[in-house]
Amino acid sequence: MLSEKVGMSLDIQVMASDAPIFGRSPDVHGRVVNGIVDLDLVKEWLQICGRHHKDACETVWWRDGDERLPESVRMVDVDALSIVPAPPSCRYIALSYVWGGVGEEYQSMQANIVHRMTPGGLDLGILPATITDAIELCRRLGERWLWIDALCIVQDDRTDVDVQIGVMELIYGTAFLTIFAAGGHNAHAGLPGLRERTRAKKQHMEMIQDVHLAVPLPTLGAVLTQSVWGTRGWTYQELMLSRRRLYFTEHQVYFECGQEVWCEDVLAESNRTPRSYHPLRYTGGGSFTTLKAPRGHTGNQLTSGYTSVIGQYTQRILTNETDTVNAVSALTNAFTKAFKLGGSVPSRAFRFGMALADLDHAVLWQPAQSVLLTRRNILGQAPWPSWSWAGWRGPVEYRVPWSTALGHPIVVESLVHSWYICEHGTLAKLDVRAIAGVGFPEEGSRKRYVPPSERTDPEQAPHASEGDLVFRTTAATFKAQRIDGVQVNEDARYEVFAILPAAGRIYLPRSTRSPSDLRLITLSRCNAVAGLYDTQVYGDMYSGGCFLNVMAVQESEQRKLERIGIGIIFEQAWIEANPSEEQVCLG
Structure with a gap:
């Protein structure tokens, strides 16, 4: 039964077939x-979504107008069993799944793409179950x-791969429906439940006093968190950009729009139940999928949206390190379009995954506490x-580790006049x-x-x-010391x-020598x-931003x-240190 409407959660479900016993509608009961x-x-x-949601599930906030797929995009024709150029304005389904290192024999390559583009050229016998199930x-x-990446992108053609990655925002953001193989x-x-004996019964039911009761299956959000699919890097942007989503899991099938x-x-499904009482509300796959612009602190939507995306994306795993930026590029392309960054040119708006227009905020990322970061060196590249x-x-x-405040760090004034990149x-x-x-004035002797x-x-x-970034700023040397008496999680790899x-606080590896x-x-x-x-040394806090964001740096070979690392320091302490003016080259 619904555990009080204010809770909007299901503890035990009365099955819909028994709802009339209590004189109730079958809506929001078990099935x-x-x-x-x-x-x-x-x-x-799909029909309810199409009839009742209209533009809410057709348009996306980050794109103006009716932008179409470019001619370079291919589709699988499931009737002719061939790969074809995407027909203009075609309604299509996209697939999101875990590759899992199953080999290259089923992928499209330069050696087989011409044959696959002929009617019947796609051999189902060599395709893995997830792909054949998606076709069925x-x-x-x-x-x-x-649209399936392994078939519609020529995997050993670097030019084709780069072109298709560049339009991934359009591919998933334009799809009528995305199938998520999360099982x-x-x-x-395969897709659990599409064929006989491909999923075990997870629903637990009992009859008590002639009433059928069931324990609700896990929510969609909980299932995705525990799935292998939910840990993969590429699947994050596929989820975030898709307008309608059909999830196949080992428990059941979920739909989200x-x-x-x-x-x-x-x-x-009945529209007689107010959305505020809906037991599945807020149990979906991700906040970006609301298809509304991110809500930012004091209206800063770019900062709040970008920092949220990077914080979630970097928790995931990539098989190939060279994909680190590519696997989130569809989302950064969406931001480029939404906020008209870099003249709407993604390569001018983002470099190495960083939002250049919002660089004052973007550089303030902090490592997660439980994992020690190491430098990423890619073979054959600088x-x-x-x-x-x-x-x-x-x-x-993007958080403030020395504060209990929620949300991303807030910058109140830029202190670097001009940033350059090599x-x-x-x-x-x-x-x-x-x-x-x-522009608060100086007060008394305070500079x-x-x-x-x-x-x-x-x-x-x-x-x-x-x-490399090149810019002018000031530099000074301070000592950092572990704070006595602070309880630190034994698994933590970083501490304040x-x-x-x-004079301030800084977040550093726990192994850092102290002082x-x-x-x-x-x-x-x-x-x-x-x-x-120490207020006795530097005086009380004052308005107008009395702290400075600082970066700890070291010289490379x-x-x-x-x-x-990133920290903050009280402004008066910085001034009293007589910092030197420098032109910094930051690699």
């Missing part, structure tokens, strides 16, 4: 989950066109820069959105920090290489250190909570700086 998926129910979900499902749903470890797992979440074991999260192996977050041996100025300070004026000189960056003398000399450079102005510095 029997059989061994085979009822595809008529799936069709009903499309047929039974009455749909003809299906197995690899492409051989921009307005609703439905599943086999709850009869909840190391990706340390200033980007993509240059490190491991999960990162491209093809020359320095190119970045179009970074400057955050103007409030405000004044950043260096713009005098970046390309000739003074002889050691800059591809991807004090910047001495009692330790740190070279710090200033990045931006911010606010913070009380208790992070190439005579440029590398990131160690």
Whole structure:
């Protein structure tokens, strides 16, 4: 039964067939989950969405107008069993699944693509179960066109791979429906419940006093969290960008769109039940899939959306490290379009996965507490820069580790006038959105920090290489010391250190020697909570951003700086340290 409408959760379900015993409508009661998926129910979900949700599930917030798939995109014709150029304005289904290292024999290659593009050229006998099931499902749903990455992208053609990755936002964001094979470890797992004996009965039912009761199956969000599919890097953007989603899991089939979440074991399709009482509300796959723009602190939607995406994406696993940026590029392309960044050119808006327009916030990522980050070195390539999260192996977050406040770090003023990036041996100025300070006046003898004026000189960056940031700022040396008496999780690989003398906080590897000399450079102005510095030495906090975001750096063998960690320091402590003005080359 529904455990009080304010709770919106199901503890024990009365089956819909017994609802009349209590004089109740069958709506929001249990439904029997059989061994085979009822595809008529799936069709009903799609029809309800199409009839009642209209533009809410047709349009996407990040794209203006009717942008079509480019001619380079291919589809599987499930009727002709061939791969064909995507027909103009075709309604198609996309597949999201775990590859799982099942081999290359079924993939499209330069050697077989021409044959596969002839009628009957796609041999079902060599395709793994997930793909053959997806083809069969499309047929039974009455749909003809299906997009599957392993078949529609020529895997050994680097040019084709790059082109298709570049339009992945369109491929998943335009699909009429995406099938998510979330029930197995690899492409051989199939779609549980599509065929006989492909899923075990998970629903537990009992009869008590002639009433059929059932324990609800897990929510969609819980199932995805525990699935192998939910741990993979590529599947994250496929989930986030899809408008309608049909999930095949070992428990049951779930449907999610921009307005609703439905599943086999709850009869909840009736529009007679107010959405606020819906037991499946808020149990779906992800916040980005609401198809609405991210809600930002003080209206900063780019910052809140970007930091949320990176925080979730970096928790996932990639088989190939070279995919680190590519596997989230569909989402960064969506941000490029939504906020018209870099002239709507993704390569100008994002570099190494970092939002260049919002660089003051983007550089403030912090490592997750439980995993020690290590530098990412890709065979045959120069190391990706340390200033980007993509240059490190491991999960990162945008949070303030020395504060109980929720949300991403807030920058109240930019302190770097101009940022440059090394491209093809020359320095190119970045179009970074400057955050103007409030302009509070100096009070009495208290001075405000004044950043260096713009005098970046390309000739003074002889050691800059591809991807290095070059900018003018100030630098000073402080000591970092472990904070006594602070309880730290035994599994933690990072902890908060004090910047001495009692001047601020910084997040460093737990193994850092204490005390330790740190070279710090200033990045931006911010606010913070009380208790992070010695007020008897530096005075009380004041308005207008009395803390500075700083980065701890060290010099590399190439005579440029590398990131160690991010911290904050009280402004007066920084001024009293007499920092030196420097042109920084940050790799």
